[in-house]
Amino acid sequence: MTQFFAKRAYVSVCNTHAVYQWKNDVVFTVEQGQISAIETDAERTSEMQVLDGPVLPTVSNVHSHAFQRLMAGMAEVALNPEDSFWSWRDVMYKTVSSLLPEEMEVIASKLYIELLKGGFTQVGEFHYVHNQPDGNAYPESTCLGDAILRAGDRTKMGVTLLPALYQYAGFGEQPPNDGQVRFTQSTNDYIEQYRAYQQRIHKSDRHHLGICFHSLRATNFNEMKQVLDSLECGQPIHIHIAEQTKEVEDCLTYSEHRPVEWLLSEFDLNAQWCLIHATHLNHSEVEGIAKSGASVGICTTTEANLGDGFFPAIEYEAAGGVWGVGSDSHVSTSLQEELRWLEYGQRLQHQKRNRLYGERQPYIADHLFAMSKRGGDQACGVQTGLSIGARADFMVWSTAEPFVSASQSKDLLNRWLFGLSSNVIKDVYVAGECVIDNYQHELDGRINDAFNEIVAKRFG
Numbered sequence: 001m002t003q004f005f006a007k008r009a010y011v012s013v014c015n016t017h018a019v020y021q022w023k024n025d026v027v028f029t030v031e032q033g034q035i036s037a038i039e040t041d042a043e044r045t046s047e048m049q050v051l052d053g054p055v056l057p058t059v060s061n062v063h064s065h066a067f068q069r070l071m072a073g074m075a076e077v078a079l080n081p082e083d084s085f086w087s088w089r090d091v092m093y094k095t096v097s098s099l100l101p102e103e104m105e106v107i108a109s110k111l112y113i114e115l116l117k118g119g120f121t122q123v124g125e126f127h128y129v130h131n132q133p134d135g136n137a138y139p140e141s142t143c144l145g146d147a148i149l150r151a152g153d154r155t156k157m158g159v160t161l162l163p164a165l166y167q168y169a170g171f172g173e174q175p176p177n178d179g180q181v182r183f184t185q186s187t188n189d190y191i192e193q194y195r196a197y198q199q200r201i202h203k204s205d206r207h208h209l210g211i212c213f214h215s216l217r218a219t220n221f222n223e224m225k226q227v228l229d230s231l232e233c234g235q236p237i238h239i240h241i242a243e244q245t246k247e248v249e250d251c252l253t254y255s256e257h258r259p260v261e262w263l264l265s266e267f268d269l270n271a272q273w274c275l276i277h278a279t280h281l282n283h284s285e286v287e288g289i290a291k292s293g294a295s296v297g298i299c300t301t302t303e304a305n306l307g308d309g310f311f312p313a314i315e316y317e318a319a320g321g322v323w324g325v326g327s328d329s330h331v332s333t334s335l336q337e338e339l340r341w342l343e344y345g346q347r348l349q350h351q352k353r354n355r356l357y358g359e360r361q362p363y364i365a366d367h368l369f370a371m372s373k374r375g376g377d378q379a380c381g382v383q384t385g386l387s388i389g390a391r392a393d394f395m396v397w398s399t400a401e402p403f404v405s406a407s408q409s410k411d412l413l414n415r416w417l418f419g420l421s422s423n424v425i426k427d428v429y430v431a432g433e434c435v436i437d438n439y440q441h442e443l444d445g446r447i448n449d450a451f452n453e454i455v456a457k458r459f460g
Contacts, residue, residue, distance in 0.1 A: 002432055003029045005048040006396075009055040010411055011038060012387035016375035018027035020366070020386075022409035026055070033205060038388060051424060053396045053411060054404060057333050057385025059369075060122035060160075060376030061115060062297040063238075063276050063326025066108040066148060067129060071095040072331050074459060085244050085306045092329075093179030095458070096132050098458055101147045103454050105197040110451040111330055112159075113441045119145060119421065122206075122380045124237060124297070124326065126276070128214055129185045130193070135181030141193040142200060149200065152207055154433040158391075160380040161197060161214035162238050164365040165227060166192045169322075171217050171254035172318035183214070187223045191230050205431065208381045210236030216251060216259050221266050235274055236381045238297070239263070242285075243277035243308055248305045260285040269294045274379035276326070279309045286312060290319035295375045300341040302328035310349045313342065313356055317371075319450035324375030330388030339368045340417050365413035395436075396427040 009026040011032050026405075027048065029037040044050070068109065075091040104242035108125075115123060129144050131137055138144070145161055152159035166183040169176045176184045177451050185193070201207045211231055216239070228237075242248055244260045251259045262279055263269070276297040278289065289296060298311050306329075318322065325338040332338065343364060346355035354364055361367045377383055384393040399405040402414070403415040403425045426435035435441065 001036075003048045004028050004030065004051055004055075005044045006051045006055040009386060010057065011040070011316065012057070012390075018370045018377075020057070020370055020373075024439070028386060028417070030394070030432035032394035033391055033433075035386065035388050035390050035392050041117060043132055049412075051396050051427070053399045054285075054409075055305050055386070055396050056369075057373060057375050057387075058119055058121040058393045058395050058428065060324065060380040060382060060384065061326050061335075062119040062274055062295070062324040062376050062379040063064070063299055063327060063328050064111070064115075064123045064125050066111050066125060066151070067096055067099055067104060067403075068092060068112075068328075069111040069330040070107050070454065072329070072338060072457065073182045085308065086246065090179070093272055096182060097179070099129070104129070104144055105147040105151050106447065106450040106454060108148050109155050109443065110121060111149060111333065112151055112155040112157035112332040113443065113447060115327070116155065116428050116430075116441065117425060117439065118158060118333045119309050119395055119425055119428075120327075121382060121428065122160060122382050123276070124160045124210070124236070124238065124380045125166055126162045126240075128166045128212075128213060128357060129186055130163070130166075131182045133182065135184070136280075137185075137189065139415050140196075141189065142196045145197060146200065147155050147441050149207060154249045155229055155441065156206070156430045158206040158380075158384075158393075158430065160210055160236060160382070161201065162209040162210045162236070163190070163194060163197060164212040164213040164214045164238075165223065166218045167223065168220075168238050172218065176367065185212075187226050190219075190225060192456055194231055202319050208235070210381060212237070213239045215219060215240040216262065217247065217248075234272065236274060237378070238274045238276060240276045242275075242280045243303075244306075244311070245280055248280050258282065258285065260289065264288045264292070268292075271295070271378055274324070276396075277303065277308065277311070278313050279303060279319060281312055281316075281392070283315070286321070287319050290316060292320035293322070295322040295327045295379045298338075299326045300331040300338050300345060304345070305329065305331045306339060309451065310345050313346055314350070317356060317364055322375045322378060323371060324373045324377075324379045335372070336417060336420075336423075339365070339372060363410065363414055365417035368417070369413055392429060393430040394429050395425045397424045398426040
C-alpha cells in the first residue's frame with residue numbers, strides 16, 4: 001500500500017460520466033496498482049509520498065499504428081497536385097515493407113515513451129502488420145504483435161492490442177496489392193492468432209485484447225460475423241470507417257449504402273465498438289452512432305495531416321455521442337495537441353469560438369479532457385485515473401511554469417490547452433509506479449540510440 005499526497009488534484013466525482021473536480025489536500029491510497037481510497041482536505045503525514053504539482057488522471061489513446069512513427073515527416077514532399085491519403089499510403093507501404101520484429105519493438109518502445117510523456121498511459125494498438133515481408137506467415141503468428149507487447153512491457157505503457165482482420169484491397173473483395181501482403185490473413189488464421197494472443201495477455205494487469213476489423217473495404221460482413229461468433233466476449237471492437245470521401249463514394253458505388261449506414265444496418269452496435277475516424281457522416285449516421293453507445297476515435301492531427309476533413313463533433317455531442325482521441329500515424333504524440341486542434345478545427349469550420357463544451361461545463365478544456373478520458377477508457381476497455389477502483393494512472397504538472405503554479409485551479413486546464421506550447425507533464429505514474437520521472441524515462445538513452453540506428457538505416 002502506498003499513499004500519495006497532492007496539494008490539488010483533479011478527482012473523479014462520477015465514474016459513469018467522467019466528471020472531474022479540483023480538490024485540495026488530496027490523499028489517495030494505491031493497493032496492487034489500483035486506487036482503493038481518496039480523501040480530500042486531508043492532513044499530510046510523513047509516510048505519504050508527496051506529488052510536487054497539480055495531479056490529473058492520464059488518458060487512453062484510442063488509436064495507434066506504432067510503426068508509422070518511423071515515417072513521420074517523410075510524406076511531406078509535393079509530388080502530386082492531388083496529394084491525398086491515397087498517395088500518403090504509398091509511403092506507408094514502402095516503410096513497412098521490410099520492417100523486422102526487433103525494429104518494430106524499438107519503434108513502439110520509442111513511441112510509447114513519447115506517448116507517456118504526452119499524457120497517455122493506455123494505447124489502442126490497431127495492429128495489422130502480421131506477416132513476413134514476402135507475405136508468408138511467421139512460424140509464430142503472433143511474432144509482430146508480441147514485439148508490440150514487449151514494447152509495452154519495457155516502457156510500462158498499457159497496451160490494448162487490436163489485431164486487425166485485413167483481407168482485400170477494396171470493396172468487392174478486390175485482391176490485395178503488393179503493398180498489402182504483410183497485412184492479409186484468412187478468417188480462420190485470424191481467429192487462431194487471436195486465441196494465441198489471449199494466452200499471451202490473459203494474466204497481464206496492463207495489457208488487454210480487442211477484436212479489430214481494418215475497414216469495410218478490407219473485409220466483408222460474413223467474415224466479420226464469423227469472427228464475432230467465434231471470439232466476441234465483451235471486449236473492445238474497433239474498425240476504420242468513413243475516413244475519406246473517396247471511401248464513402250466507393251462504398252456507395254458498391255453497396256448503395258454509406259459506410260456507417262451500412263455498418264449500422266448489419267450490426268447491433270454497442271459500447272464495445274469504436275469507430276475510428278467516422279469523419280464523413282450524415283445526420284442519421286451521427287444519430288445512429290450516438291444512440292448505439294459506441295464511441296468514435298477522433299485522430300485530429302493525423303486527419304489534418306492527411307487532409308481527411310472535420311469530424312462533426314458539435315452535432316455528435318448534441319446527440320449524446322461518446323468520443324476519444326488517438327494519435328494514429330503519430331505526427332504528434334501529445335494529448336494537448338490532439339484536444340487543442342479538435343476544438344480549433346470546429347472553430348475554423350464554423351467560424352465561431354468556444355465550440356465544444358458541456359451544459360454544466362462551460363470551460364472548454366475541462367470538457368474536452370473529460371470527454372476524451374471517458375471515451376478513451378471505454379474504447380480501450382480499461383478504467384484508469386483518480387477514482388476508486390481505477391488503475392492508478394496519473395500525471396503531475398511542473399510548478400516551474402507560472403501558468404501552472406500561479407493560476408487558480410479552475411483555470412489550469414484552459415491555461416494548459418490554449419496557453420502553453422511547452423510540455424508541463426513532469427511525472428507520470430502507471431498502476432501507481434513512476435514511469436516518467438522529471439521528464440525522463442529510464443530507457444530514454446538506450447531506446448533513442450536504437451531508434452537512431454533504424455532511422456539512419458531506413459532514411460539516412
